[in-house]
Amino acid sequence: TTSTPRRPADRSKVYMADLESALHYALRVEVARFSVLTGEQLRALKYFVAVLAKYFPGRPFVQNxxxxxxxxxxxxxxxRISSSALELVLTNRKEVTPAVLSNNVTWVGCQGSKLHFRGYPCSLWTLFHLLTVQATRHPVSPPPPGPLEVLGAMRGYIRSFFGCRECAQHFEGMAVKSMDKVRSVDQAALWLWSRHNRVNARLAGTETEDPEFPKLQWPPPDLCPACHGVVNRRHVWDEAAVLRFLKAHFSPANIILDYTE
Ligand code: FAD
Structure with a gap:
């Protein structure tokens, strides 16, 4: 059937089930589509996994x-590496040090009203927002990799692997224009926030929008009243307040473990 039970979700929370589902899908479905990885793709995979190992605030088994x-x-x-070699490495290991990642997807905060809405793309945004915010908690990040560490990993992953090629082109277009102007880890978190809002604005009212989850300029006033201001009768973001909100929203303390195995 095409219906799954609705899992009630709180918009003010981040769900570990979505994040772990994103990891599973990214590594075992999207990367696994390629039978051999070389060059740019292999570099992108190494970079992505290095950033995950460093910043993903996972449960102990997942971190292992x-x-x-x-x-x-x-x-x-x-x-070059073959997908069969990679597949072996991506297999759950329970023997010595349990190193396990769920073998399927469960969407909670990213559950759509229909199966073709939301899901993986929603979880991928959530994952990368979380990673940009986690990187701000390591204030003495050494010059290389610098403030673009997480955004660079995201850009590489999207360019090499994200199955929505049209999305990847749009994202690359935004990255080329302004990603290298980012000068700090705080600016990196804000860059991703503002670019995601541009995508939301572009997609509002199109057929990719889940009618039960309309595209908003995020966070809406009910989630963060302090983020919104008015100057000369025009809406303005208070970026300092947005940054504080991002750091609280995408913090380990705001991640709910419901629906994880
Ligand atoms: P999403 O936009 O996926 O957002 C997920 C969650 O993140 C939201 O529920 C909210 O909690 C939070 N959030 C929302 N906005 C922000 C923000 N500004 N900052 C921080 N958190 C926020 N689809 C297309 O049709 N065309 C495209 O060109 C396209 N490009 C994409 C590029 C990338 C890199 C990605 C990851 C996805 C892209 N998508 C595109 C998919 C699209 O952006 C949505 O992910 C999808 O439509 C599902 O939307 P959603 O309602 O679940 O919310």
Missing amino acids: FLRSVDRWLRNVRES
Whole structure:
């Protein structure tokens, strides 16, 4: 059937089930579509997994999983890896150190009113917002990789692997225009927030919009009253308030474990 039970979700929370589903889908479905990885794709995968191993605030089994995949990728000396070799590494290991990631997807905060709405793209945005915010908690991030560490990983992942190629082109267009103007980890979190709002504005009212989850300029006033202001009768964002809100919303303390196994 095409219907799944509705899982009630609170918009003011982030759900670990969505984040873990994003990891599963990104690594075991999207990356796995390619039978051999070389060059830019291999670099993008290594970079993405390195950032996940460093910043993903996962449950212990999931962190073990990400670290073991990262270790393996760092040790790859060949210029190519096959999907079958990668698949072995992405298999859950329960024997010595449990390193486990759920083998299916469960959408909660990202559940759509129909199966073709929301889901993976929603969880991928959520994951990358969370990672940009996590990076702001490491204030002494050394010059290389610098403030673009997480955004660079996102850009590479989207360019090499994101199945929605039209989305990838749009995102690359925004990245080319202004990503390299980002000078700090705080600006990186705000850059992604403002670009996501541009996407929301572009998609509002189109057929990709779930009628039960209309595209908003986010966060709406009921989630963050302090984020909104009016100057000369025009709406303005209070970016300092937005940054504070992003840091609270995408913090480990705001992640709910409901519906994880
Ligand atoms: P999403 O937009 O996916 O947002 C997920 C959640 O993030 C929201 O529920 C909200 O909690 C939070 N959120 C919303 N806005 C912000 C913000 N500004 N800052 C921080 N958090 C926020 N679809 C297309 O049809 N065309 C495209 O060109 C396109 N480009 C995309 C590019 C990227 C990189 C990605 C990841 C997705 C893209 N998509 C595109 C998919 C689209 O953006 C949505 O992900 C999809 O339509 C599902 O929307 P949603 O309602 O679940 O909310």
